[in-house]
Amino acid sequence: MGDRPATDSAAMIAEARKAFFVMFGFLAVVWLxxxxxxxxxxxxxxxxxxxxxxxxxxxxxxxxxxxHWSWAHIESNSGPLFIFGFLAAYRGVLRFLGLSLLVAVTSGLAVWFFEGGNVETVGASGLIFGYFGYVVVRGLFDRHLIDTLIGVVMAASFAYMLTVTVPGTPGVSWLAHLGGLIGGLVGAWLFRDRRGKRPAAQPPAPRDTTGTTGTTKTISTTKTSSTTQNTGADHPRADLHKELGDLGLL
Structure with missing residues (x-):
């Protein structure tokens, strides 16, 4: 059991490394x-x-x-695309690729069905909004406390982005943004972690202290009770401790 946090942490770091290179490669292709x-x-x-x-x-x-339609267009998209794309991919690159396909389809279909005028719509902003929506709610569906905290921070920091998912900004396809956002929210549910939680480790049973003094037996029981209270499966911080342990922060 002692090796599991190290193994989980190593797997997460490996996925994060792959996510970084996937997003770096994707941005390189977009710029080429x-x-x-x-x-x-x-x-x-x-x-x-x-x-x-x-x-x-x-x-x-x-x-x-x-x-993209211009250098300013691609520059404004590149930063958010990398940030949200990386956060969406670091839990699993294969899941991320499926999410990307779903978001591209929902964003594109929203434009194809509902966009007015005979104009061509291009740009990675639909993907950006899809990744944003996915990152914000993924932790709730996966029941990962670290991802939930990341989602709260991203939602609070970038809530202003939602202003371009409604009509009103000239030259911006709000339908592409809204379609991508919906795709990201749906993807968070479709690609949720279905493995379930691992059972929490049970605290060791009190040792038999037959033959020892009553004082020693009372101290042993008290320590066991304290351990159960602080790190038991029913404690609200138990899952957070496990998540931090998996990341190597405890």
Whole structure:
């Protein structure tokens, strides 16, 4: 039992390392695409964007997140994309890839069904909002206290982002944002941790003190009771202690 926290911590660090390189690689691809997009006078963005109601552009819901309309567009998306993408991926890269596909589809379909006007919609902001929604509620579905705390901090720090999930900002596809956010919330439930909690370690039974003085027996019982009270399965801090232990912080 003593090796389990170290093993869990090592696995989490390995996943976090993979998540970092996955997001770094994804951003590198997005910027390389932008170089080609810029060199071709943004023809790829016009050709592979999503246009509402146009059947020919329906498959473009998978290409639109890689394209941007300007350098300012891609710069504004890159930081949040990396931050929220990493936080969404560090618990499991394979789960993250499934989430990314789901969010791209929900964001793209929201644009394809409901966007007004014959305009092409591109950009990674739908993914950003999907990852944001996923990170905010994932801890509640997985019952991970550390992830719940991260979600609370992200929600408090970036709540202003929700202002562009409703109509009112010129030149911004609020439908892509809202569709991505819905996809992230749904993904948190679909990709939740179904393994359940490991049973908490039971405290050792009091040793038989037959033959010793009554005072010694009373002290032994008192120590056992204190241990149960502080770290037992029913204590509200028990799960937090375990999470911190898995991260190597205890």
């Amino acid at each position: 695409v932008q170089l080609g997009n810029f060199a071709d006078d943004y023809a790829p963005a016009r050709e592979y964007g999503v246009v509402s109601g146009d059947l020919d552009t329906l498959p473009h819901i998978l290409t639109a997140p890689f394209l």
